[in-house]
Amino acid sequence: MGFTHLVFGILLYALFSNVFQVPFGTAYPLLAVTLGSLLPDIDHPSSLISKQAVFSIVSKAVRRVTRHRGPTHSLLFTVLSTAVVAAVVLYYGQDLLISITFAIGYLSHLIADSLTRSGVRWLWPFHDGEASFVFHTGGLAEKAFFWGSLLGLTWIVQNLQMFG
Ligand SMILES: [Zn+2]
Numbered sequence: 001m002g003f004t005h006l007v008f009g010i011l012l013y014a015l016f017s018n019v020f021q022v023p024f025g026t027a028y029p030l031l032a033v034t035l036g037s038l039l040p041d042i043d044h045p046s047s048l049i050s051k052q053a054v055f056s057i058v059s060k061a062v063r064r065v066t067r068h069r070g071p072t073h074s075l076l077f078t079v080l081s082t083a084v085v086a087a088v089v090l091y092y093g094q095d096l097l098i099s100i101t102f103a104i105g106y107l108s109h110l111i112a113d114s115l116t117r118s119g120v121r122w123l124w125p126f127h128d129g130e131a132s133f134v135f136h137t138g139g140l141a142e143k144a145f146f147w148g149s150l151l152g153l154t155w156i157v158q159n160l161q162m163f164g
Contacts, residue, residue, distance in 0.1 A: 001112070002038060002048025004146040008112050009037025009105040011153040016104055018156065022097060029101040032085065036105025039081065040072045040113070073113060074124040078106045115145070 013033045017024035041047035042059045043066050050059035062072065071077055086099035114120045119132025 001142060002041065004142055004149070005037045005041070005109050005112055006034060006048075007146060007153060008149045009033050009108040011149045011156070012108045013101050013104050014153055014156045016101075024157075028094060028098045032098045032102040033105035036081075036085075036102040036107075037109050039106060040077070040109045041068075043070060043072045044068045069113065069118060069120060069130075071124055073110055073120045075110075075122050076124065078103060078110065081106060112145070116142075 010030070010033055013029070014024055016022070023029075038047070038049040042049055042055060042062050044050060045059065045063065047059075049055050066072065082099055082103040085102045086096060089096060089098045110120050110122065114122075114131045117132055119130035121128055121130045123129075
């Protein structure tokens with residue numbers, strides 16, 4: 001479901017850019033939203049991100065201590081990883097918007113996963129119940145979600161003034 005996450009993440013970033021009138025489509029924020037939307041699945045061996053060079057090593061380490069849709073799929077990790085990204089961004093004297101787009105990507109991943117049957121434990125480790133709505137990963141509903149997001153994104157990019 002990697003590309004679905006990516007498209008949905010960019011869609012939310014496009015919406016955010018439009019609402020808050022921040023530039024859309026610049027390199028670092030796009031990179032950050034890409035990373036954020038794919039990073040939670042570092043806990044799965046065959047995810048898009050776990051197959052990329054450096055991340056495959058991180059993924060092995062992560063999978064040793066956790067299971068799929070465990071801690072990396074929680075608000076706590078959203079905050080922690082965003083703080084790490086913000087620290088890197090500040091260190092290099094870059095715009096903090098980059099870390100915000102990372103958080104948007106990360107949250108978009110949790111939202112999309114919450115739509116599936118296995119759900120997401122948003123409040124881990126404080127509360128172990130998962131939020132879940134019903135659609136099967138890889139099924140027709142996911143395809144509809146993917147194309148819906150892509151269409152939404154195309155519409156936004158074409159119709160709204162975001163490249164400022
Ligand atoms: Zn996931």
